[in-house]
Amino acid sequence: MRSIGETARASGLSVSALRFYDREGVLVPALVDPENGYRWYTDRQIRQARLVAGLRRVGMPVAEIAAVLSTDAAAGHQMLERHLHRLEAGLCDARRELSRVHALLDTQEYPMTTVTLSRAALIAALGDVRFAAGLDPELPMLSGVLVEVEADAVIFVATDRYRMAIHREPAAVDGAPKRVIAPLDWVDRLRAHEKEEPITLHLDTETIEASGAGWAIKDKPLAYDYTDWRRAIEARAAGGSPRLAPVDANALRATLTANDTPRVVRHDHELVVLAIGSSGGVNVVGEQEWEAGADEHVAVNREFLLDALNASGDGQLVLELDGPIRPLAIRRPTDDRAYSLLMPVKL
Known part of the structure; x- marks a missing residue:
């Protein structure tokens, strides 16, 4: 039998962590001295404590740690795989969120991004996605077309949750990556513009404007966070x-x-x-x-x-x-x- 201090040193769990897992019923000592309350652990429990320490380090919830300890090896491996998939999905979410934060930081330094492309390409792109835009007043963040600017292209996305349309168009980009939601009225006015010439889009958090020689169509982007449309694409690809x-x-x-x-x-x-x-x-x-x-x-x-x-x-x-x-x-x-x-x- 080993004391709680020896178990802590052998397993990588602190004494306070061992006491916590005792209270939670995850790793209960084999023996508790009734006179002084000292906890004693068996050699088998040392192995279990090491397992708990590893699962704790990768962020597995307490209830699932308890389930791994109480099941057989095959079921335990399946639980580890499920947790790994959650971690991978969380990493993807974190990367996307950090990309958004990077873009916000860049916006402070480079407030305006411009995108230049032909009228035909722009009108075709908007026509490819406009039909899928949402009309539900309970979901105002979907009642527009997402305009997402990359280093050398602009992506247009529309969805009402039941359908989604995406168009990625190569373009000349000047400025930081940008992500704004274009109001549908702005989209429809731009689609009705008939003069055949290159069109420049000007985008920042307060303005979305399309302009050419002697004309401009300007509006204010919708002030919402757009849905994570890439998650649907990744889920389908998987x-x-x-x-x-x-x-x-x-x-x-x-x-x-x-x-x-x-x-x-x-x-x-x-x-x-x-x-x-x-x-x-x-x-x-x-x-x-x-x-x-x-x-x-x-x-x-x-x-x-x-x-x-x-x-x-x-x-x-x-x-x-x-x-x-x-x-x-x-x-x-x-x-x-x-x-x-x-x-x-x-x-």
Whole structure:
């Protein structure tokens, strides 16, 4: 038997930590002297204390440490893997937040960032994402288009939580990285601008302005923090390789609007159920086929899918299907700058 001091030296846990884990029922001494209250530990508990010390250092919650000690090795390994995934996700969040803080620091030194690109490129980028912007007054941070400036490109993002559209456009950038939410009125006024010329965007925390020769469209960015849109992209990418299905945009649009196309109604919304056929194309199937092949099909809001198709234009598109619970992606086959995601609807 070893005293609490010897156990502390052998395990890497302090005496106060050992007392804490005793109170919490995680590592209870094998013997407590009834006369003086001294705690005594066995050699097996030394090994357990070392395990507790390691888990404590990597930030595992007390309840989970207790669970690891009380389970078998296989289950313990699974718990360690789950905790590691949480740590990795937390590190990704920390990196993104520090990038935002870096940008805020740069904003103090370089208050204005300018981005120059052609009118055609800018209007196309805004057209690719505008349809997905939110309209819910309870979520005002989504009622705009995120404009995120990188070193050599500008990213436009819009989402209402049920769909998301992204366009990354190379551009000439002068200034620090910037992230502002453009009001939809500013976006719509800019899309209506017809003069074909290079357009310069001026961005800071108080202003978003598009200008050319003799004109300017100016507004104030929305004063909210935008959703972490990259997390949705990373979560989808972690799911493995989706199945790719080429489609003709006009043909699929005609199918979706035809009176005899199978539709499913859920919560007052019309859904369509998509499946990849034997020839590799996309089929719209009925509710019975959906129920029979739920693991292979994906159901999406019909109106939202039409919006995404209309934003993508005519011609060939690629649909990426990855089962019933992962977002449906829509891309142009020869243009990797833009794509949209539709959240699936569960059966």
